[in-house]
Structures are given as structure tokens and as C-alpha cells.
Amino acid sequence: MGERQPARRTTGRAPRTAARDAEALTPVPPRPVRHVLFRQFWRDLVFLHWEADPFDVARLLPPGCVPDLYRGRAYAGLVFFRMEDLAVGEGPPLPWIGAFNEVNVRLYSRDALGRRGVVFRSLDCDRLLPVLTARGGFGLPYRWSRITRQWHGRRLLYRTRGRRADAPGGHVWAEIGDEVIAPGPLDEFLTSRWGLHERGWGRTYYWPNVHPRWTFRRCDPLSWDMSSLLSAAGLEPLRAQPDSVLYAPGVPVRFGVPTPLPPEGRQS
Known part of the structure; x- marks a missing residue:
């Protein structure tokens, strides 16, 4: 369990060129999604992020992806939220199964085409059919x-708690303010993600999404317990205190059609 303390930074840094640093600091615009596969609404999101060992992150990414670094540093995220209005294509929201709570552990990736993404190490969900x-x-x-x-x-x-006795679990307890806050450069880097990388069908694929830019409000963490969730995902944060804590009321999201990454050695 953690208690509220000021976030701290480490001085360690992986080698990185100035050009790549400048690229990491540049906000990423969303890419258009031509064919909508799913629609959904993400509500009451709490983001917790910790610096992680870049070499640990690299070994957990699917083939064709490398860690996406900010100032030479890798990060692991723990995100709590409620999903609502899940719909297929342009159809109506699905009844009952279209709303559920979710908690995910995520890493940040980049592919050979330069697309930044999210790699999920785990996704906890309290509805069985979406899980299957x-x-x-x-x-x-x-x-x-x-x-x-x-x-x-x-x-x-x-x-969150798994349904087996030895399953990982965790919690976050935070006080949410009314005032809107401007995200810092690290916050933008961590949350301006317009797709995910995953391994399936014998290939690594990229699954694009699009949503409005985040609106963040003040979020003061009072306590959290994340050690078993991160450990089960193969991660150990470099310290107990999160480097970034954010709350967002929510955004509508549209997912496009997944596409496989180009074969190794091909850039387009």
C-alpha cells in the first residue's frame, strides 16, 4: 500500500539522441479511423504511472515493437475506469454486457512505422462475456x-481482485477536484496514445483508436495497492511513489480495424 507523498524522479537515463528526445516531447495527433469496428465510452479514469526498467519493458513487448521512451525512460501504467455503451460498428450499445469496470496494466511501445501504442500486460474485467x-x-x-x-x-x-484465491488484486483511493488541470509533457506522452500493439493469429498487429483529447481534473491519491498486479504482469517499478497521477471524467472512443505489422525488415 502507498500513502500520499510528492512524486519523485530518478536520475537514471538510458542512452538516447537529442532528436529522439525532441520527438518524444512532441504531442501525437490522433490518426483517422475509416472503418469503425467498436465504439465505447470510457468514464472515471484514474491513471497511475511509474518509471520502469527499459530492459524489463523490452522483453515484455510483442515482436516488432520496442519500448517508447520519454527522455530515455520507460514507464508502466495502472489504469482504472468504467466502460459504457459498448457497441459494434455504428449499431446501438449492447445491453447489459456493454457496461463493466476494467483495470489494466500497460506498457508503451513503438513499431517500425513509428506508431506509438499501448501493450496490455493484463486487463481485469467484471463481465465474463467480454473477457471471452x-x-x-x-x-x-x-x-x-x-x-x-x-x-x-x-x-x-x-x-479489483481475481476470482482465484491466489489471484492478484489492487485498489486506488483518490480525492478528485473540480478544477481542470493542464497535463505536463510526461502526462501527454503517457496518455496521447491512439492504438495498441498485440500478438495474435501468429503476427503482431496494431489496432487504432480515436477519441477527443483528454480533459484532466486534479487527482490526489490517498492510498493505493498495486504491487501484486504489477508483479503478476512481470514488472517491478523503480520506486513506490507514482511519477504521474491523473483523473479524467471520460471520452467516447472508436476502434478501427486491426492490421498486422509489416514483416521484419520492411518499413512500409
Whole structure:
């Protein structure tokens, strides 16, 4: 469990050119999605991020991807949110199964075409059918878990626990303010992601998405417990205190059609 303390930075740095540093600091615009495969709404998102060992991150990415670094540093994220209004294509939201809570552990990747993405190490979900569909259809590492989301005035509590006795779990307990805050460069780097990389069908693929830019509000973490979730995902943060903590009320999201990465050695 962690307690509220100021976030701290380390001085360690992996080798990186000045040009690549400048590129990492440049905001990434969303790419257009021509054919919508799924629509959904992400609500009440809490982002926690820690610096991670770039070599640990590299070994956990699918073939064809390398760690996407910020100032030579790699990061691991833990994101709590509620998904609503899940719909196929332009159809209506799916009843009952189209709304659920989710917690994911994520890393940040880049492919040979320069596309920045997210790589999910785990995705906890409290609806069984979406878990089975995402695992079987897209190879995503979903697992059926117990997740609760509760508001207590201005304070938001998420808890997750797997359905086996030895399954990993965690929580975040945060106080949310009314004022809108401007994201810093690191926050932009971590959250301006317009797709994911995953391994499926014998290939690594890129799955694009698009949504409005985030609106963030003040988020003061009161406590958190993330050690078992990150350890189960093969990660050990470099320190206990998160480097970035953010809350977003929500955004509508559209997913396009996944496409395989080009064969190794081909750039286009």
C-alpha cells in the first residue's frame, strides 16, 4: 500500500539522441479511423504511472515493437475506469454486457512505422462475456475479476481482485477536484496514445483508436495497492511513489480495424 507523498524522479537515463528526445516531447495527433469496428465510452479514469526498467519493458513487448521512451525512460501504467455503451460498428450499445469496470496494466511501445501504442500486460474485467470475446477474438490478456467502483463525495475508490484465491488484486483511493488541470509533457506522452500493439493469429498487429483529447481534473491519491498486479504482469517499478497521477471524467472512443505489422525488415 502507498500513502500520499510528492512524486519523485530518478536520475537514471538510458542512452538516447537529442532528436529522439525532441520527438518524444512532441504531442501525437490522433490518426483517422475509416472503418469503425467498436465504439465505447470510457468514464472515471484514474491513471497511475511509474518509471520502469527499459530492459524489463523490452522483453515484455510483442515482436516488432520496442519500448517508447520519454527522455530515455520507460514507464508502466495502472489504469482504472468504467466502460459504457459498448457497441459494434455504428449499431446501438449492447445491453447489459456493454457496461463493466476494467483495470489494466500497460506498457508503451513503438513499431517500425513509428506508431506509438499501448501493450496490455493484463486487463481485469467484471463481465465474463467480454473477457471471452476479447481473449478468443483478439488475443488480449483479459481475465474475469471482481471490480468495484464507488464514489464517496469527492473521493473515488476502485478495487479489483481475481476470482482465484491466489489471484492478484489492487485498489486506488483518490480525492478528485473540480478544477481542470493542464497535463505536463510526461502526462501527454503517457496518455496521447491512439492504438495498441498485440500478438495474435501468429503476427503482431496494431489496432487504432480515436477519441477527443483528454480533459484532466486534479487527482490526489490517498492510498493505493498495486504491487501484486504489477508483479503478476512481470514488472517491478523503480520506486513506490507514482511519477504521474491523473483523473479524467471520460471520452467516447472508436476502434478501427486491426492490421498486422509489416514483416521484419520492411518499413512500409
